[in-house]
Amino acid sequence: MNSDSNEVVIIGGGPAGSALGCYLSKAGIKNTIFEAANHPRPHVGESMVMSSVRVFDEIDFLPVLEREGFPKKYGASWHPPVTKGEADISFDEFPQEGVNQDYTYHVDRQRFDLLLLKHAESLGTRVYQGVQASEVLFDENKYARGIRLRIAEQEVEVPARMVVDATGRQTLLGKQLRVKKNDPIFDQFAVHAWFKNVEKAKEKSSNYIHIYFLPVERGWAWQIPITEEITSMGIVAEKKVFKEGRMAPGDYFEKYVASNPDLAHAMRHAKRVNDFKLEGDYSYKMDTFAGNGFVLIGDAARFVDPIFSSGVSVALYSAKYSSERIKYAFEHNDFSEAVLKPYEKKLRAGTEIWYEFITLYYKLLPLFTKFIESKQHRVEVLRLLQGEVFDRSEVPVLDAMRKFIRTVEETPGHALAPMLSNIPIG
Amino acid sequence: MSATLSLPPKLLEYLNESRQPLPPITDPDQPLQIDSLGLIRLISFLETELGIRVEDEELLADNFATARALGELLASKSAGAANE
Numbered sequence: 001m002n003s004d005s006n007e008v009v010i011i012g013g014g015p016a017g018s019a020l021g022c023y024l025s026k027a028g029i030k031n032t033i034f035e036a037a038n039h040p041r042p043h044v045g046e047s048m049v050m051s052s053v054r055v056f057d058e059i060d061f062l063p064v065l066e067r068e069g070f071p072k073k074y075g076a077s078w079h080p081p082v083t084k085g086e087a088d089i090s091f092d093e094f095p096q097e098g099v100n101q102d103y104t105y106h107v108d109r110q111r112f113d114l115l116l117l118k119h120a121e122s123l124g125t126r127v128y129q130g131v132q133a134s135e136v137l138f139d140e141n142k143y144a145r146g147i148r149l150r151i152a153e154q155e156v157e158v159p160a161r162m163v164v165d166a167t168g169r170q171t172l173l174g175k176q177l178r179v180k181k182n183d184p185i186f187d188q189f190a191v192h193a194w195f196k197n198v199e200k201a202k203e204k205s206s207n208y209i210h211i212y213f214l215p216v217e218r219g220w221a222w223q224i225p226i227t228e229e230i231t232s233m234g235i236v237a238e239k240k241v242f243k244e245g246r247m248a249p250g251d252y253f254e255k256y257v258a259s260n261p262d263l264a265h266a267m268r269h270a271k272r273v274n275d276f277k278l279e280g281d282y283s284y285k286m287d288t289f290a291g292n293g294f295v296l297i298g299d300a301a302r303f304v305d306p307i308f309s310s311g312v313s314v315a316l317y318s319a320k321y322s323s324e325r326i327k328y329a330f331e332h333n334d335f336s337e338a339v340l341k342p343y344e345k346k347l348r349a350g351t352e353i354w355y356e357f358i359t360l361y362y363k364l365l366p367l368f369t370k371f372i373e374s375k376q377h378r379v380e381v382l383r384l385l386q387g388e389v390f391d392r393s394e395v396p397v398l399d400a401m402r403k404f405i406r407t408v409e410e411t412p413g414h415a416l417a418p419m420l421s422n423i424p425i426g
Numbered sequence: 427m428s429a430t431l432s433l434p435p436k437l438l439e440y441l442n443e444s445r446q447p448l449p450p451i452t453d454p455d456q457p458l459q460i461d462s463l464g465l466i467r468l469i470s471f472l473e474t475e476l477g478i479r480v481e482d483e484e485l486l487a488d489n490f491a492t493a494r495a496l497g498e499l500l501a502s503k504s505a506g507a508a509n510e
Binding site for chain 2: 080085365366369370373374375404407408411413414415416417418419
């Protein structure tokens with residue numbers, strides 16, 4: 001496992017690390033991925049937004065997705081609590097520049113992550129699996145210059161010109177540098193499993209992601225097609241809802257399936273095909289995403305609530321934008337924080353837009369439906385839902401949402417006032 | 427149908443359909459029982475189908491409590507429009 005001290009070491013071979021491997025290999029920059037698990041390994045986060053397609057195209061991964069036959073995702077649909085009915089969006093309503101198809105994908109993450117890792121390898125990335133990194137090493141000038149690995153109970157030091165933390169929610173470097181800040185608001189919890197015989201909705205939306213609102217604070221359920229037969233189903237709510245319920249995961253799951261009429265209908269003949277999995281999902285961010293000789297990408301940098309399927313897109317764009325700065329660093333032989341920081345600025349601005357959108361969404365659930373169904377705002381909401389959050393100087397629709405919430409808060413007797421949650425919106 | 431229900435027929439039809447399985451509205455003072463999402467849909471219906479725009483400030487619980495209240499809101503709006 002000799003590593004050249006003039007290459008990039010990427011810790012983690014999930015979507016962020018693998019996509020970065022692809023970008024760097026295509027640019028002729030030597031890079032190695034050290035992945036702790038042995039792929040395939042299970043992972044939650046199976047639905048994607050449209051903006052991901054642009055990155056897949058850039059790294060020549062679209063033919064793989066097509067060849068493997070992942071379900072095509074043409075849109076998204078929301079189902080209200082208590083009453084029946086749905087509000088949906090279709091991606092072809094708002095074509096995106098640089099995206100030549102009107103769908104993205106739902107993926108079995110075991111297969112998808114392995115394929116992307118193999119794709120990076122095929123482009124020239126060296127890949128080692130089953131190798132756990134324990135620490136990022138810094139030199140006397142406080143530049144990251146390598147990593148420490150644990151292999152068969154032995155510790156090995158691997159030198160590098162640059163280190164990338166793509167360890168996902170493990171957040172290796174964020175913890176080591178003590179720059180991780182847990183979000184004070186979002187502490188969500190998911191119980192999920194795969195099912196067969198889930199009843200598909202009407203034809204048009206049969207391959208959409210379906211989101212069901214649940215009659216509990218910040219509660220919702222996902223329905224994501226994985227294959228023709230198998231559907232991923234998950235119940236999400238605040239962690240305290242699960243804890244205080246003191247129920248077995250299966251009973252908890254059943255209880256909330258029954259709480260939404262459309263969801264109960266979709267699940268009436270469903271049979272579970274694997275074990276329930278539990279997922280703590282609290283949101284967090286690092287104080288810094290880039291420093292001397294290192295960057296943090298994907299979930300290792302920032303994690304926001306998964307309601308809008310943003311995770312893989314953020315991972316892919318963090319890879320894209322960090323690769324641009326890493327290329328610049330190699331061209332100028334300058335790996336300083338100043339050179340890498342523009343990546344952080346770009347990623348942070350984009351993820352903050354996601355975060356703001358998510359916060360406003362949870363602040364007043366009917367607001368989302370109102371804006372989706374409004375002639376004036378629909379296209380702008382769609383744009384956000386498709387993941388167009390990067391390189392934007394302003395997002396007027398978020399201001400309009402804030403204004404609407406203020407009106408609800410300040411107008412005595414407003415019909416939607418009882419629906420306001422206690423989330424601070426700044 | 428009661429003559430006191432002064433709502434446009436198209437709107438009344440929409441209200442009756444969307445409140446199923448509840449029975450159709452006959453009494454102008456019976457509660458409409460519209461939930462928040464139902465209200466959002468109603469606003470959207472008024473705007474797209476009847477060309478009536480309800481301002482955010484007018485989404486008061488009282489304005490949508492009964493058919494009579496809703497009728498009064500709409501009447502005040504068309505009176506306002508006529509004066510413009």
